[in-house]
Amino acid sequence: MVKLSKILEIGIELCCILILGFMQLTKKEYIGYYSTRTIVIILGVIMAIAVLSIAKHDKRLSNIIKTEYRYIRIYLFLIFISSIYTLVSYNYSFKELFYVLIPYLYIFLAFPITYVFYKNGGMEKLLLRLSLFVICILICKAIAWFLFNFSDQIIFERLLFEFKDWFRNGLQRVNAGYLIGISLVIFFCKGFEQNGKLIYKIAVIFIIWFLMNITVFRFQFLTAIGTCFVVYYFLNGKELGVFTRRAILIFLAIVILTSKPFLNLIYTFSVNNSTLGNSTAVRLLCFKHYSNLFISKNPILGLGFLTSGNDSANAIMTYAGNMIYWLEDLGLLGGFFRLGVSSIYIYGTLFYFAIKTCIQSLKIQGGNLKSVIWGVSAYMIVTCTMLNIFDAQRAFDVPFYLAIITYSNWKIKDIQQKKTEFYN
Incomplete structure (x- = not known):
């Protein structure tokens, strides 16, 4: 019999395939933009109901998701209030209202993602596989971008022209899409840990190159660079001592921040x-x-x-x-x-939970958990200052952020508890 965790894992992967842009590789549109996202939301709701049903009989799982559940419950109430206000203020049809609410309804996916982390005994397996999906679609976008801008050839047309009239420096730009920050953190951890594989280092370089040359979001590019510094700072490794590695990192940061190319970019x-x-x-x-x-x-x-x-x-x-x-x-x-004052809870609680988990992670040693939670939290919070995480181009990342923070928070407490029991 197939385990539920495996079914949910496949469901999450299917949602990613639908949302990342693989459906746009065909010349003809078979599943429309809103239809794709509606399918993802329906799958998210079904999987969330399944996890919540299991949590009623699984005390450990219930303990893991209790903060997540509390956040989402209040979050949905606030979104509902804002929806009614919008409906009355602008005389939206229910179809129009649903379309504008789509970015806020991905949140249900946080429950199955957290559950899969729990059953897999960690986040790496699922996140690494999804990050490979991200790299595959980025490669397709890069090929389409290069052929159009430098050879006047058009392939993957619907992927290439996702945003019309989107040019900079005379070149067509292509959006990097979802899960970029998370993929960057995962690949960096895998590539720069002790005995890290070269292929993951190449993936990190490719993502940064893509943001700099194809998406050309200066702020996102700078945030990606900063995220790499954060991850490296907390990364565990034995090739260099911790003090030596961090001293080198600080020195490089000073050199880069005072360099002419960086100052020109800021200008x-x-x-x-x-x-x-x-x-x-x-x-x-x-x-x-x-x-x-x-x-x-x-x-x-x-x-x-x-x-x-x-x-x-x-x-x-x-x-x-x-x-x-x-x-x-x-x-x-x-x-x-x-959203008005509701945004204080929706953003503030998520960021507070992330920062609190980061601080708690300082008490543990070993593994990449600390690097992942610091890297993901840094990327989420910093990018949100200029690139709202609930906008249509980024909202699919939110349930992953919430699940990563939720699971990491529980895992850190679990590690500390086992350590206490060992010494007692």
Whole structure:
């Protein structure tokens, strides 16, 4: 008989295959954008119900997911309140409302992901396999990007042109997609641990190169570099002493942060930079636009879930006739303007739980658990300041963040308890 954990593992992998972009490799669309995401949400809900049913009879599992369950329960209540507010404010149809809620409904996947971690005895097996999926789709995107920009050939058209008119420096850009930060952390841990394999080091370099040259998100690229430093700092290894490794790391950080190429990259964020500063200027105008709306409309409930597909919502998103300001450009502030005070719980609790788990991990030795939780937490929190983790392009990562934090928190306590029992 097939174990439930194996069925759930396959279900999670299927969700990743659907959401990462493999369905866009075909020239003809067989499953639409919203249909794909609806399938993922339905699978997530079914798997979550299965795990919660098991937890009623499994005290250990119940103990693992109790904080996760409490967070998601309040989270769903707050999203429900914001949904009703949005429905009334903008006269959405139920179909329109469901579409804007999709990024917030992936959260159910956190339960089966945590369960698979628990049954596998760790996170590495599942996360490594999913990271290989990520690398495969990135390779497809890189090939399509290169052929289009340098050979005028088009392959994987629906993958390449996921976002229309998305150019920088005269080249078509391609979004890196979901699970990038998590994959980077996993590959770095596997590649730079003692006797780490070269293939994982190459994967790390490829992801960073992709962010720098193909996605061309300067902030995401810098965050990825910083995440690698964080992971390396906490990584266990015996080739160099801990003090020596960290001294070298600090020295390299100082050299890089004061180097001319790095300072030039930072300058591109300036509004005075004629080439790339425009995106910073637009964000400042976007902030001014939505902050005024937020104060005048409802500072408690926020602006609600906005979509340009609805006339009422589109009207407050539009400026200069037909140009649209996107809340997505404001990162964490965009989430605050959207959800109001509810965002303090939704973001704040998740970040607090992550930071608390990171601090607790300092008490354990050995393994890569410490590096994983610090790396994932650092990437999640830092990127969210400019790239909202609940936006459509990143929200699928959230249940993985929550599951990693939840399982790590329990695992750290379990390690400490066993250590105490051993000495007693």
